[in-house]
Amino acid sequence: MIKFKINDKEVQARSGWTVLETARQYGIEIPTLCFHESVASSGACRLCMVELREENWSKLVASCIYPVSEGINVYTETERVQNVRRWIFEMLLSECPSSKEVKEMAKKYGVFKTRFPVQNPNESCMLCGLCTRVCEEVVGLSAIATLDRGVHKKVGAPFLRPTEVCVACGCCVTICPTNAMRSRIDSVRSNTKMQLAKAA
Amino acid sequence: MPKENVAIKSENWRLNSHKDLNDLQKDIIESRDPNRLEVVVCHGTGCIANGSPKVSSAIRESLLGAGINVKLMPGIKTTGCHGFCSRGPLVIVRPHGFFYQRVTPKDAEEIVKKTLMEKQPVERLLYKNPKTGKTILTEKEIPFYSLQERIVLHNIGKVDPTDIKDSIASGGYQALAKALCSMSPEQVVKEVEKSGLRGRGGAGFPTGRKWRSALKAIEKKGYPAYVVVNGDEGDPGAFMDRTIMEGDPHAVLEGLIIGAYAIGAKQGYLYVRAEYPLAIKHLEIAMEQAREYGLLGENILNTGFSFDARINRGAGAFVCGESTALFTSIEGKAGNPRPKYVRSVEEGLWGKPTVLNNVETWANIPLVIEKGADWYSKIGVPKSTGTKVFSLVGKVNNVGLVEVPMGIPLVKIIEDIGGGVIGGENFKAVQTGGPSGGCIPYSLKDTPVDFDSLTKVGSMMGSGGMIVMDKHDCVVDIGRYFLRFLEEESCGKCIPCRLGLIRMRKILDGFSSGTGTKQDIDDLISLSQALQDGALCALGSSAPNPILTTLKYFNNEYLSHIENHKCPAGVCKELITYSINADKCTGCRSCARQCPKQCISGDKKKPHVINTENCIRCGICMETCKFEAVIVS
Numbered sequence: 148m149i150k151f152k153i154n155d156k157e158v159q160a161r162s163g164w165t166v167l168e169t170a171r172q173y174g175i176e177i178p179t180l181c182f183h184e185s186v187a188s189s190g191a192c193r194l195c196m197v198e199l200r201e202e203n204w205s206k207l208v209a210s211c212i213y214p215v216s217e218g219i220n221v222y223t224e225t226e227r228v229q230n231v232r233r234w235i236f237e238m239l240l241s242e243c244p245s246s247k248e249v250k251e252m253a254k255k256y257g258v259f260k261t262r263f264p265v266q267n268p269n270e271s272c273m274l275c276g277l278c279t280r281v282c283e284e285v286v287g288l289s290a291i292a293t294l295d296r297g298v299h300k301k302v303g304a305p306f307l308r309p310t311e312v313c314v315a316c317g318c319c320v321t322i323c324p325t326n327a328m329r330s331r332i333d334s335v336r337s338n339t340k341m342q343l344a345k346a347a
Numbered sequence: 348m349p350k351e352n353v354a355i356k357s358e359n360w361r362l363n364s365h366k367d368l369n370d371l372q373k374d375i376i377e378s379r380d381p382n383r384l385e386v387v388v389c390h391g392t393g394c395i396a397n398g399s400p401k402v403s404s405a406i407r408e409s410l411l412g413a414g415i416n417v418k419l420m421p422g423i424k425t426t427g428c429h430g431f432c433s434r435g436p437l438v439i440v441r442p443h444g445f446f447y448q449r450v451t452p453k454d455a456e457e458i459v460k461k462t463l464m465e466k467q468p469v470e471r472l473l474y475k476n477p478k479t480g481k482t483i484l485t486e487k488e489i490p491f492y493s494l495q496e497r498i499v500l501h502n503i504g505k506v507d508p509t510d511i512k513d514s515i516a517s518g519g520y521q522a523l524a525k526a527l528c529s530m531s532p533e534q535v536v537k538e539v540e541k542s543g544l545r546g547r548g549g550a551g552f553p554t555g556r557k558w559r560s561a562l563k564a565i566e567k568k569g570y571p572a573y574v575v576v577n578g579d580e581g582d583p584g585a586f587m588d589r590t591i592m593e594g595d596p597h598a599v600l601e602g603l604i605i606g607a608y609a610i611g612a613k614q615g616y617l618y619v620r621a622e623y624p625l626a627i628k629h630l631e632i633a634m635e636q637a638r639e640y641g642l643l644g645e646n647i648l649n650t651g652f653s654f655d656a657r658i659n660r661g662a663g664a665f666v667c668g669e670s671t672a673l674f675t676s677i678e679g680k681a682g683n684p685r686p687k688y689v690r691s692v693e694e695g696l697w698g699k700p701t702v703l704n705n706v707e708t709w710a711n712i713p714l715v716i717e718k719g720a721d722w723y724s725k726i727g728v729p730k731s732t733g734t735k736v737f738s739l740v741g742k743v744n745n746v747g748l749v750e751v752p753m754g755i756p757l758v759k760i761i762e763d764i765g766g767g768v769i770g771g772e773n774f775k776a777v778q779t780g781g782p783s784g785g786c787i788p789y790s791l792k793d794t795p796v797d798f799d800s801l802t803k804v805g806s807m808m809g810s811g812g813m814i815v816m817d818k819h820d821c822v823v824d825i826g827r828y829f830l831r832f833l834e835e836e837s838c839g840k841c842i843p844c845r846l847g848l849i850r851m852r853k854i855l856d857g858f859s860s861g862t863g864t865k866q867d868i869d870d871l872i873s874l875s876q877a878l879q880d881g882a883l884c885a886l887g888s889s890a891p892n893p894i895l896t897t898l899k900y901f902n903n904e905y906l907s908h909i910e911n912h913k914c915p916a917g918v919c920k921e922l923i924t925y926s927i928n929a930d931k932c933t934g935c936r937s938c939a940r941q942c943p944k945q946c947i948s949g950d951k952k953k954p955h956v957i958n959t960e961n962c963i964r965c966g967i968c969m970e971t972c973k974f975e976a977v978i979v980s
């Protein structure tokens with residue numbers, strides 16, 4: 148067993164656990180968007196940041212991937228942690244304003260509105276990549292992927308054209324934390340597959 | 348073995364001991380007449396674009412036309428970039444050392460006639476010291492060179508990078524032979540540790556310590572292990588690594604093989620950005636030749652040590668230079684940074700122990716091994732040993748590549764080597780470290796250029812970009828430029844970087860169009876903190892540096908944009924007005940003729956006026972006016 152502290156409270160974890168897993172075990176809340184037990188963590192949303200403090204230094208790490216180790220001191224609600232969260236929520240409120248889930252979570256952490264102009268009022272995808280990871284790791288198909296990079300990044304089938312590879316299993320729709328995949332799945336499946344799925 | 352006889356059969360080229368290498372070096376040197384005339388023409392990417400191949404072929408033709416005895420025919424050698432790019436193409440005539448600058452094909456005949464036949468310099472092609480007005484005959488005497496300490500670049504401009512014999516003659520592969528034949532891997536690692544060499548690719552991590560960690564990881568996990576060259580060089584304006592790979596590929600390769608020997612790697616990779624075709628070509632040639640000489644591949648120098656390497660063309664993304672993104676790219680996946688709190692020496696390529704070093708770092712290794720850690724660590728300052736190559740660009744007279752000892756005051760690089768700012772005023776600021784670095788103001792001009800001092804003033808060494816700015820550069824505009832660059836280069840994986848960079852840039856857009864507020868400055872600082880703390884990789888977490896340093900050192904310039912809606916540098920279009928100084932205007936009408944909006948009026952020979960309402964602030968009138976009568980405010 149590995150012993151360390153979260154918010155000054157002694158906790159114990161098994162070797163190989165992450166800080167997030169341990170925190171959840173003890174009922175300590177840390178917000179997450181891109182984390183899901185069934186796929187590998189990608190550390191993309193950065194909502195789960197926590198602060199590690201030692202005597203003369205401190206740094207922020209993503210709790211969903213940070214492995215526990217003996218004697219570390221983790222803090223989940225410091226000013227720096229809250230600052231990162233607040234900006235992420237504000238940016239998400241402007242970037243994917245139609246997601247109810249993001250709005251609720253933001254509210255829970257005290258962010259009710261954004262200072263940034265709303266980009267596309269119908270957008271709800273925040274590019275967490277859970278859909279592509281479940282398709283690759285669980286379904287084993289990689290019918291969808293993240294395309295392009297930076298501000299131009301999006302998720303979908305290659306070239307944003309319907310693909311034969313998709314078997315319409317719906318895993319991506321289920322895992323999507325914002326429901327964005329629901330409206331997008333039809334652009335992923337090719338017609339023949341859709342008919343098959345309907346016939347079945 | 349005289350030169351001609353070397354190339355009989357490929358098996359004969361193979362070197363089987365340190366002695367073989369020494370003998371070959373001696374033979375090559377002896378086969379060459381030290382007094383033979385030789386014309387060196389620089390062929391770096393920059394000067395090739397400016398016509399240096401035409402210069403060398405014009406010289407060749409003139410030589411043939413001059414009817415010189417074949418035996419006395421001067422050689423023509425093409426080398427890598429000499430670094431003095433604002434003066435290129437360069438031609439140097441050996442053994443005299445006459446240094447000709449800005450040479451065009453038209454000058455070929457005169458060079459052949461006067462210098463090669465009559466042994467006299469061509470006065471008009473010589474370099475003139477702008478400060479003293481004195482003409483300078485040879486490379487050594489030019490301040491741009493004489494104040495540098497060129498140890499990593501020592502071969503560049505001297506050897507033909509496509510001829511391994513040239514490298515060997517100048518001492519190439521001596522360090523490798525020394526390491527393989529008379530040092531244990533442990534001794535090699537110790538020497539590198541002792542030298543104090545720190546990585547030249549950005550963070551300045553001690554190279555010896557990195558190799559040591561790799562050994563520890565190998566102890567735990569076993570082989571295979573890899574050595575990798577980071578030649579992605581993505582900083583805008585930087586070309587140190589390109590120049591080294593183009594001009595002295597054998598140095599990089601030699602360093603890499605020594606590194607492989609130190610950690611016991613059998614395979615190496617050179618990750619070079621695809622936009623560097625000449626560097627790739629020269630490295631490929633170098634590797635092929637090294638294999639033929641038994642310096643790469645099976646049983647190197649007959650010591651039983653085998654190692655080979657291959658080149659990977661970078662995908663052309665800035666973020667692929669980041670270590671974990673580089674590995675995923677070599678593995679054949681999209682070059683995205685990996686979110687892992689494990690160091691890449693432990694889990695690098697394919698999860699195996701991997702030593703990744705920058706091109707320049709690798710090129711330092713042969714120096715450390717051949718001349719020893721004691722010699723090496725005497726150069727520079729205690730915590731930053733050795734030299735650093737910088738690409739000096741921007742508003743400086745001598746744009747080019749310079750190598751200086753660590754710890755040299757910033758002002759010396761800019762004023763003495765760089766020849767100061769164009770126009771003779773003091774520089775306003777210097778951006779070091781590229782888009783992840785910071786802006787150092789003139790008031791800190793004496794800052795020693797070493798890893799720790801640069802970090803202390805809020806900037807960083809980065810890979811060695813140095814952009815000089817003068818009073819016509821606006822800090823808000825510079826910030827927008829870097830953020831726009833990073834916005835396009837961000838891989839987009841993590842939210843703080845993908846969305847934060849564009850938000851930061853939009854705030855700066857507001858400043859430059861006069862709609863910014865003081866609240867925006869607070870937002871900018873707080874959002875910067877969120878990126879520094881929250882971004883997944885160093886692209887995002889170091890992106891705020893240029894903004895934070897300019898906010899610190901040039902706060903008034905920001906305030907001027909916000910409160911007075913003025914851009915003191917005269918750059919932000921929406922905040923400036925053009926007008927004509929009636930005292931200086933001669934009424935020549937040139938500006939009025941050029942103005943695309945026809946908003947300049949006035950009678951001939953009378954002062955003109957600009958109708959500011961229609962003016963689109965293109966600045967053409969200002970460029971056109973010969974009397975400096977157009978002013979911007």
Ligand SMILES: Cc1cc2nc3c(=O)[nH]c(=O)nc-3n(C[C@H](O)[C@H](O)[C@H](O)COP(=O)(O)O)c2cc1C
Binds near residue numbers: 582667669708
């Ligand atoms: C966004 C980003 C881009 C980078 N680009 C380069 C590069 O082009 N060349 C390089 O050598 N290092 C680059 N680095 C640094 C590498 O991650 C790594 O630290 C370096 O190659 C290690 O070599 P060194 O210890 O010899 O410096 C980059 C880092 C980041 C975060």
Ligand code: SF4
Binds near residue numbers: 273
């Ligand atoms: S569609 Fe859903 S699961 Fe996929 S990236 Fe967007 S928000 Fe994440």
Ligand code: SF4
Binds near residue numbers: 840842883
């Ligand atoms: S900081 Fe930027 S470049 Fe780095 S992982 Fe995040 S999005 Fe990608």
Ligand code: SF4
Binds near residue numbers: 942946957961962963
């Ligand atoms: S800045 Fe351009 S548009 Fe304005 S007066 Fe000069 S030339 Fe004309």
Ligand code: FES
Binds near residue numbers: 189
């Ligand atoms: S939940 Fe950890 S980064 Fe998204």
Ligand code: FES
Binds near residue numbers: 390
């Ligand atoms: S290539 Fe000619 S000086 Fe750079």
